[in-house]
Amino acid sequence: MLAMLALIYWQTVIYGTRQTDETIDAEITGLAEQYRQRGLAGLVAVINERSNPERGSSMLYLLTDQRQHPLAGNLSRWPDLEVQADGWMRFRLSDDGRRDSSPHIAQATSFVLAGGVQLLVGRDLAENTAFRNRIVTALVSSGALMLLLGLVGGIVLSRRALARIETINRTGDLIMAGEFSRRIPLKGSGDEFDRLAQNLNAMLDQIERLMAGMRQVTDNIAHDLRSPLGRLRSRIEMALIEEPSTERYRDVLQQTIGEADQLLATFTALLDIAEAEAGSPRAKLVPLDLAAFARDLADLYEPVAEEKGLALKIETAAQPIEVRGDRHMLSRAVANLVENALKYTPTGGTVRISVTTDGTMARLAVADDGPGIPPDERERVFDRFYRLEASRTTEGNGLGLSLARAVVRLHGGTITLGGNGPGLVATVSLPLAATAEQFERSMPVNNRR
Structure with a gap:
């Protein structure tokens, strides 16, 4: 925003300065043509006409003789000129001007005509300065308004974003507290927060399914292992209670080995599944x-x-x-x-x-x-x-x-x-x-x- 306003101000200043330079150059060209056609008397008449206060022009003229005595123009005396870096002359214009008694800055150029007559043509920069001040005021006001709107908009947008994030945080806190069925509410706007909430809800659904599957697997393992382990313990306990018999012990041990083989087969299958799902390095294709x-x-x-x-x-x-x-x-x-x-x-x-x-x-x-x-x-x-x-x-x-x-x-x-x-x-x-x-x-x- 600052760069844009600075560019507007700079372009405005350049345009006003260029317009002033072109106006003075055009005025000099016209007066030179009048001098060639009508001579000194004709030039005096033209300058007096153009410097008439009733025209309300901001142009400044001064025609003097060799001793710098005024012959024509709207300046009462030859000013103290200061040559600037751009080649133009600047001087202060006080009560010699036609606007008011406050000092103004004027821009001018001068040259010597035949017979030692000197001509100064310039322009009062008061209008340029006033216009520049109005531009600065307008730009500062616009900048302040844009800054205010930006701050208000930023606060509103950040509060909306933080409110959505806080909703996600509250839902996460409830889920961590044990309410696993909780899901992040959607606004229905289809924006990035809604898409994030949809993905998080899908992830939570998947996690819930996996947890349910783990509980089911745990229950099934407990059920499938409890029966053979119970039978195994009961068989061994009965063998210890009964009268000692080598044949009975052998039969019990054989049945125990069978039960143990079934248990080992279950765990072997689980390990094989886990190994295959992990991309078993044992699988040589x-x-x-x-x-x-x-x-x-x-x-x-x-x-x-x-x-x-x-x-x-x-x-x-x-x-x-x-x-x-x-x-x-x-x-x-x-x-x-x-x-x-x-x-x-x-x-x-x-x-x-x-x-x-x-x-x-x-x-x-x-x-x-x-x-x-x-x-x-x-x-x-x-x-x-x-x-x-x-x-x-x-x-x-x-x-x-x-x-x-x-x-x-x-x-x-x-x-x-x-x-x-x-x-x-x-x-x-x-x-x-x-x-x-x-x-x-x-x-x-x-x-x-």
């Missing part, structure tokens, strides 16, 4: 024929299917379908899908394993004829320890699908569940080898070791 991999897996589970009276069918292309993956981790992930299909398919049913390609993706699907999963539950079954059976009496720990999703995501793929009318089809989509190499290069360096 190498070229892998997914079709041959599926056939090997089918051969492995075919005796299990026959024992349960099920048909296990494999459908793959004759040519290799190459992906990049860790064979051990993919085996654990896909094996969980096959085991679930065999577990829930009724006797006489069929489990199908197929491998196909779709653009840049390879798809491995495991379909069964079981009861399936309701559409609204198909996403939740990937949560750790989640089971459709609320009583949790069915064998298993509810970690198989969680491990499968973590492993598939580690390989840059996806896993989805769909209906098989009746039954369920689990589809694993993995990028083909060329696409997988691009995905692997995009992973952080510490995840590609």
Whole structure:
């Protein structure tokens, strides 16, 4: 603002000074032409006419003889001239002027005509000074008004911003005090504060979901571990109460080892999920024929299917379908899908394993004829320890699908569940080898070791 006002003032001063200089130059040019045409007498007549007070002009004239005796003009005597740096002469104009008795500054130039006659042409700068003072007053008033409006506007805007920030702080204090359902209110203006509040609310919703999931996982772990630990303790306690028997002790120890193996399997699955979700450095992605991999897996589970009276069918292309993956981790992930299909398919049913390609993706699907999963539950079954059976009496720990999703995501793929009318089809989509190499290069360096 100050720079703008200074520029306005400077341009105004330059314009007024230039106008004064051009006016005096034009007047000198005109008088010189009158002198050439009409001589000294004609020049005297012109000067007397132009210096008439009734014209109200601010121009100053003085024509003197060799002894500086006035011949014509509106100055009574030759002034004391001071030559300035710009080449113009300045002098003080007091009661010799025609405006008032207060001293003014005048700007002039002089030259000598033929015969020693001297001519001074100038201009009273009182109007310029008054105009400049009015400009200064106007600029100062405008600057003061702009400063006042700026301060008022700044206070209003800062108070509005601080009020929004204080709302966020109060909401944060309430949340830290335990009111986790609190959210930051929106104004509906769509401004930066509303967008910030939306992002914070979304973050709080996600945190609340994660906390609910952690509570659910904790409850499930407690439920799943309490029963085997209780059975283990009761079995050992009964063995101690009963009569000593080597066979009884051996039986109790074998059952205890079985319970311990189940507990270790649960914790191993949790560690494997955490390792896969963290981008396991153990996952060495190498070229892998997914079709041959599926056939090997089918051969492995075919005796299990026959024992349960099920048909296990494999459908793959004759040519290799190459992906990049860790064979051990993919085996654990896909094996969980096959085991679930065999577990829930009724006797006489069929489990199908197929491998196909779709653009840049390879798809491995495991379909069964079981009861399936309701559409609204198909996403939740990937949560750790989640089971459709609320009583949790069915064998298993509810970690198989969680491990499968973590492993598939580690390989840059996806896993989805769909209906098989009746039954369920689990589809694993993995990028083909060329696409997988691009995905692997995009992973952080510490995840590609």
